[in-house]
Amino acid sequence: MSFAPPNRLGLAAYGLLALCRSGFEKETAAELDEFAAELGLIGFVRARPDTAFVTFETQEPVPFVDLAERCDWRSLIFARQLLPWFARIDDLPERDRATPIVTAARAASQRFAELMLETPDTDEAKQQSGFCRRFAAPLQRELEKTGVFREHAKGLPELHVLFPDATTAWLCAALPGKAALWPMGIPRLRMLREAASRSTLKLAEAIFTLLTEEERNASLRPGLRAVDLGAAPGGWTWQLAHRGLRVTAIDNGPMAPSVMATEMVEHVRADGFTWRPPRPVEWMVCDMVEQPTRIAALVAEWIATGRCRRTIFNLKLPMKKRLEAVEQCRALITKRLAQQGPFELRFKHLYHDREEITGYLTLKSAAA
Numbered sequence: 001m002s003f004a005p006p007n008r009l010g011l012a013a014y015g016l017l018a019l020c021r022s023g024f025e026k027e028t029a030a031e032l033d034e035f036a037a038e039l040g041l042i043g044f045v046r047a048r049p050d051t052a053f054v055t056f057e058t059q060e061p062v063p064f065v066d067l068a069e070r071c072d073w074r075s076l077i078f079a080r081q082l083l084p085w086f087a088r089i090d091d092l093p094e095r096d097r098a099t100p101i102v103t104a105a106r107a108a109s110q111r112f113a114e115l116m117l118e119t120p121d122t123d124e125a126k127q128q129s130g131f132c133r134r135f136a137a138p139l140q141r142e143l144e145k146t147g148v149f150r151e152h153a154k155g156l157p158e159l160h161v162l163f164p165d166a167t168t169a170w171l172c173a174a175l176p177g178k179a180a181l182w183p184m185g186i187p188r189l190r191m192l193r194e195a196a197s198r199s200t201l202k203l204a205e206a207i208f209t210l211l212t213e214e215e216r217n218a219s220l221r222p223g224l225r226a227v228d229l230g231a232a233p234g235g236w237t238w239q240l241a242h243r244g245l246r247v248t249a250i251d252n253g254p255m256a257p258s259v260m261a262t263e264m265v266e267h268v269r270a271d272g273f274t275w276r277p278p279r280p281v282e283w284m285v286c287d288m289v290e291q292p293t294r295i296a297a298l299v300a301e302w303i304a305t306g307r308c309r310r311t312i313f314n315l316k317l318p319m320k321k322r323l324e325a326v327e328q329c330r331a332l333i334t335k336r337l338a339q340q341g342p343f344e345l346r347f348k349h350l351y352h353d354r355e356e357i358t359g360y361l362t363l364k365s366a367a368a
């Protein structure tokens with residue numbers, strides 16, 4: 001079955017599609033349902049366990065322009081990707097998958113400027129990733145031939161084609177800058193050996209995902225100071241030190257020699273919950289494995305008392321009631337900062353996060 005959008009609406013969307021980590025469909029579905037309601041959409045969510053994607057289907061087609069600006073993948077904590085979708089093809093023939101896709105794209109009365117082929121992050125769907133790599137160029141050529149696609153044309157939406165299996169394709173569209181920074185929301189970050197631990201990639205991803213370019217430029221400059229609570233062996237510390245920040249690393253455990261060799265790091269063996277800096281710092285980052293509410297209270301206290309201007313922190317979530325745990329932490333932070341004026345609190349379930357999410361908190365008066 002495929003949906004043919006009526007031309008009078010221009011590009012008509014039939015709902016939203018979100019990719020997530022396998023096992024987090026329930027949380028993504030709850031968020032997607034709420035987000036769709038905020039957008040004024042009427043319809044229903046479909047989520048199957050361990051498929052790594054969730055869809056919202058509207059009862060009526062909706063003009064893409066009404067959704068596109070507000071449909072930003074950062075809006076949902078558990079979504080790695082978030083896109084309006086406009087066609088679904090259920091019976092792709094193995095010998096010619098291009099023709100039905102080109103036909104559906106043409107029927108959408110919309111030109112596109114970028115093409116991205118994606119799969120959900122499951123073993124089954126990833127079997128399609130080799131096919132996606134081989135198929136991208138021929139599909140683009142077919143789309144160009146019919147006038148549906150003009151590479152790099154300014155202002156046109158991107159076309160995302162998602163293959164959950166060999167015979168199904170979801171056609172989605174996104175305005176430039178609204179879809180995830182990386183295909184499938186999976187950053188291909190390389191770990192340098194001197195970075196000490198793989199969790200260094202988590203902070204690298206958080207910096208790109210949770211901060212704007214302006215915020216990165218303002219806050220990750222040589223000469224600024226940072227504190228890393230629960231620092232050992234030093235992957236997060238290294239991310240800051242190699243950007244030129246002076247880091248106080250708090251942990252009773254040993255720091256990797258390669259991190260100490262940057263000569264930007266002071267290692268203090270102390271309890272991260274009670275240690276405080278002698279003077280305010282730009283950053284406090286925290287990767288201690290603890291109850292999420294304890295971490296939330298700690299970061300809120302550092303911000304409220306001006307000990308740091310910004311913080312990035314990990315919240316380890318319980319297996320059950322993950323969203324409730326997040327909301328509990330949000331409420332706790334909101335309460336603690338009630339007297340401090342408006343604040344920016346962003347959460348994301350990063351690709352490098354497993355049973356945790358990563359947060360960014362700053363007072364708006366202190367931000368870039």
Ligand SMILES: C[S@@+](CC[C@H](N)C(=O)[O-])C[C@H]1O[C@@H](n2cnc3c(N)ncnc32)[C@H](O)[C@@H]1O
Pocket residue numbers: 196197199200229230231232233234235236237250251252253270271272273287288289
């Ligand atoms: C997940 S590891 C941190 C990994 C680190 N972010 C990295 O990139 O290498 C958690 C660390 O928190 C430390 N930790 C746990 N509770 C702590 C506390 N109360 N005070 C200081 N460090 C603590 C542990 O010793 C451990 O080294």
